[in-house]
Amino acid sequence: xxxPQEVVQRMxxxxxxxxxxxxxVNSIAEGTSTVSMFVKxxxxxxxxxxxxxxxxxxxxxxxxxxxxxxxNLTLAxxxxxxxxxxxxxxxxxxxxxxxxxSGKTTGVYxxxxxxxxxxLIAVFRGTAYRTGKSLFENKD
Amino acid sequence: xxxPQEVVQRMxxxxxxxxxxxxxVNSIAEGTSTVSMFVKxxxxxxxxxxxxxxxxxxxxxxxxxxxxxxxNLTLAxxxxxxxxxxxxxxxxxxxxxxxxxSGKTTGVYxxxxxxxxxxLIAVFRGTAYRTGKSLFENKD
Amino acid sequence: xxxPQEVVQRMxxxxxxxxxxxxxVNSIAEGTSTVSMFVKxxxxxxxxxxxxxxxxxxxxxxxxxxxxxxxNLTLAxxxxxxxxxxxxxxxxxxxxxxxxxSGKTTGVYxxxxxxxxxxLIAVFRGTAYRTGKSLFENKD
Amino acid sequence: xxxPQEVVQRMxxxxxxxxxxxxxVNSIAEGTSTVSMFVKxxxxxxxxxxxxxxxxxxxxxxxxxxxxxxxNLTLAxxxxxxxxxxxxxxxxxxxxxxxxxSGKTTGVYxxxxxxxxxxLIAVFRGTAYRTGKSLFENKD
Numbered sequence: 048x049x050x051p052q053e054v055v056q057r058m059x060x061x062x063x064x065x066x067x068x069x070x071x072v073n074s075i076a077e078g079t080s081t082v083s084m085f086v087k088x089x090x091x092x093x094x095x096x097x098x099x100x101x102x103x104x105x106x107x108x109x110x111x112x113x114x115x116x117x118x119n120l121t122l123a124x125x126x127x128x129x130x131x132x133x134x135x136x137x138x139x140x141x142x143x144x145x146x147x148x149s150g151k152t153t154g155v156y157x158x159x160x161x162x163x164x165x166x167l168i169a170v171f172r173g174t175a176y177r178t179g180k181s182l183f184e185n186k187d
Numbered sequence: 188x189x190x191p192q193e194v195v196q197r198m199x200x201x202x203x204x205x206x207x208x209x210x211x212v213n214s215i216a217e218g219t220s221t222v223s224m225f226v227k228x229x230x231x232x233x234x235x236x237x238x239x240x241x242x243x244x245x246x247x248x249x250x251x252x253x254x255x256x257x258x259n260l261t262l263a264x265x266x267x268x269x270x271x272x273x274x275x276x277x278x279x280x281x282x283x284x285x286x287x288x289s290g291k292t293t294g295v296y297x298x299x300x301x302x303x304x305x306x307l308i309a310v311f312r313g314t315a316y317r318t319g320k321s322l323f324e325n326k327d
Numbered sequence: 328x329x330x331p332q333e334v335v336q337r338m339x340x341x342x343x344x345x346x347x348x349x350x351x352v353n354s355i356a357e358g359t360s361t362v363s364m365f366v367k368x369x370x371x372x373x374x375x376x377x378x379x380x381x382x383x384x385x386x387x388x389x390x391x392x393x394x395x396x397x398x399n400l401t402l403a404x405x406x407x408x409x410x411x412x413x414x415x416x417x418x419x420x421x422x423x424x425x426x427x428x429s430g431k432t433t434g435v436y437x438x439x440x441x442x443x444x445x446x447l448i449a450v451f452r453g454t455a456y457r458t459g460k461s462l463f464e465n466k467d
Numbered sequence: 468x469x470x471p472q473e474v475v476q477r478m479x480x481x482x483x484x485x486x487x488x489x490x491x492v493n494s495i496a497e498g499t500s501t502v503s504m505f506v507k508x509x510x511x512x513x514x515x516x517x518x519x520x521x522x523x524x525x526x527x528x529x530x531x532x533x534x535x536x537x538x539n540l541t542l543a544x545x546x547x548x549x550x551x552x553x554x555x556x557x558x559x560x561x562x563x564x565x566x567x568x569s570g571k572t573t574g575v576y577x578x579x580x581x582x583x584x585x586x587l588i589a590v591f592r593g594t595a596y597r598t599g600k601s602l603f604e605n606k607d
Contacts, residue, residue: 125270293544
């Protein structure tokens, strides 16, 4: 069985959008991950702050890494986000995942995004469905 | 007072991330919008399908255009998305907004994303807060 | 196989809380249901309007009837509600369910609650997990 | 200005549905509350477990007490719940509120419901809108 580091390395290698966001995985373990990125100009919306969709994307990638960390291929069913505080160009954002529930076929994960001053920027909650398959099936 | 077309044109001009997604605004009117994009390689996740965050971003941009269409500066408080079906590179996705509720200070919007075959890809619901300011204040 | 009417009759017979709410099932078919109730004094909160939890409960019961209508035992994973307009004692509320997605193991359902004047009171969205079991197993 | 205890006492006196649930407020302070109840037969659904709407209602009442604790009349805009584990008749459920964000006009609150064995039963998140009015206006 693959360990969490191997799983996330495999996911990231093929994850074009996380690469575009220039995500850095700070830590990864079973059921959790911590992921950072800098806010760049291409991520801004029409009001000069980070696009809500990019905040969601940062949380969603951290969620996906945490969900799949036990090499049980897991898909997001739904997710919810509350926008708390603006982030602007140059901010360093860090998403931290807490595994609220890990069942056999489903899981619930909370993600908090904070900036370099530890201000809370957004909170995210996702519901995941586990397929029971390895991420490495038919690939190695 | 500005009309919906003028508002969205102003928003898009400065919206770097919607530009990156290459969004096309098909229609815009008070409280609604229809927005399309093609799924490109940079939008894919580690499983070869569109990143959930990009789907959310498409819906979130359409939501923002609809919310602000009356030139009342409106901010997203929270949003929720259900992922229904995969989308892959080359798919043409269209997000359509329905204004479920338009109150004086808050609003509720539903967004449906469909592909070129009219298959439902995702459903999104957002809650918005109206500031009462013009988007053109201090700018014209 | 049981038809939707038989399934909902069985559910209601044993559903003490829906009985307490005095729910009336106006219609039931595969993937949908319409359910009504009157707002009674015991349902009010400290502000003299219907308790948000009772609105949610009405939607949740309608959702459960729609989900289980094909006699595939289905559980709610999560749900979300937007509160649009107040309801007061004596109002007649009707919840109508739309099946947004019906997959093999999961489903997505929207519920709209309206009052006797057809004003929208709340919108609800639930994600359900299908167990593949009959509701009548080990019981008949 | 009223203190949190006075505010919640006033809310509870007039809250028929929280009375029906036989809620006990274990603690209340600015931005938080802890509330308990026993699962009684009238709260069960057709599957012999607590109705999802009653779980939501417990969380929603705790949320309302926390939101209004500073005597700033606050209304729920929307809320979301994940159902984690069943609760049955006789269980003692406790809802604990965390104030994730307290802004001038809006707030975000997380509620966790646990049973007597400290098992997590459900997680809830609500978005609230502050009116700026006292709960005691025109009443004292």
